[in-house]
Amino acid sequence: xxxxxxxxxxxxxxxxxxxxxxxxxxxxxxxxxxxxxxxxxxxxxxxxxxxxxxxxxxxxxxxxxxxxxxxxxxxxxxxxxxxxxxxxxxxxxxxxxxxxxxxxxxxxxxxxxxxxxxxxxxxxxxxxxxxxxxxxxxxxxxxxxxxxxxxxxxxxxxxxxxxxxxxxxxxxxxxxxxxxxxxxxxxxxxxxxxxxxxxxxx
Numbered sequence: 585x586x587x588x589x590x591x592x593x594x595x596x597x598x599x600x601x602x603x604x605x606x607x608x609x610x611x612x613x614x615x616x617x618x619x620x621x622x623x624x625x626x627x628x629x630x631x632x633x634x635x636x637x638x639x640x641x642x643x644x645x646x647x648x649x650x651x652x653x654x655x656x657x658x659x660x661x662x663x664x665x666x667x668x669x670x671x672x673x674x675x676x677x678x679x680x681x682x683x684x685x686x687x688x689x690x691x692x693x694x695x696x697x698x699x700x701x702x703x704x705x706x707x708x709x710x711x712x713x714x715x716x717x718x719x720x721x722x723x724x725x726x727x728x729x730x731x732x733x734x735x736x737x738x739x740x741x742x743x744x745x746x747x748x749x750x751x752x753x754x755x756x757x758x759x760x761x762x763x764x765x766x767x768x769x770x771x772x773x774x775x776x777x778x779x780x781x782x783x784x785x786x
Contacts, residue, residue: 588697590617590626594745599661599738603634603680603687607775611678611689613748615697619741620727623702627694627716627726631776631783633759635677637687641766642759645686656735657686664743666734673720676728678738692760692774694722695782718784753778760785
């Protein structure tokens with residue numbers, strides 16, 4: 585595997601893009617990294633879903649609805665939005681666009697690149713192909729919790745994104761698990777790297 589420069593972070597201004605541009609031009613193929621308890625874990629982002637803010641019936645901030653839970657979505661791009669769902673696990677969105685436009689990109693799957701031993705412990709011995717192939721799984725593997733990382737600066741030293749080293753071939757599909765979310769439930773706003781085995785749902 586090619587050596588990764590974990591200090592080569594995506595710059596703050598990139599997060600001010602339109603979410604569809606950001607997911608295709610910067611996010612897919614980038615590495616999501618965390619340092620928790622002094623341990624670096626990281627994975628290449630292989631799959632993500634756009635939630636198009638106030639205009640998307642599947643988004644937590646549809647029609648600019650602001651609550652204590654989703655308030656981070658209204659901040660300037662470049663922060664993490666972490667929430668607890670189904671009473672079971674955490675999920676993480678990258679917030680993009682200028683402040684006031686609550687656009688989120690859900691990280692759905694990673695290809696593990698470093699810290700695998702720690703990921704296996706956190707995932708209780710799950711096989712490597714199943715460590716990070718789902719939004720809840722990857723948060724568990726990288727120890728991303730709402731308490732630790734909701735609102736965190738994605739250019740900081742505890743959680744950050746590393747620039748990708750090549751432009752991947754990207755496929756699109758319907759988003760997953762939003763069957764009851766109204767008019768936009770069938771939008772093809774899930775993006776994933778073609779032929780990568782670390783995808784949550786084909």
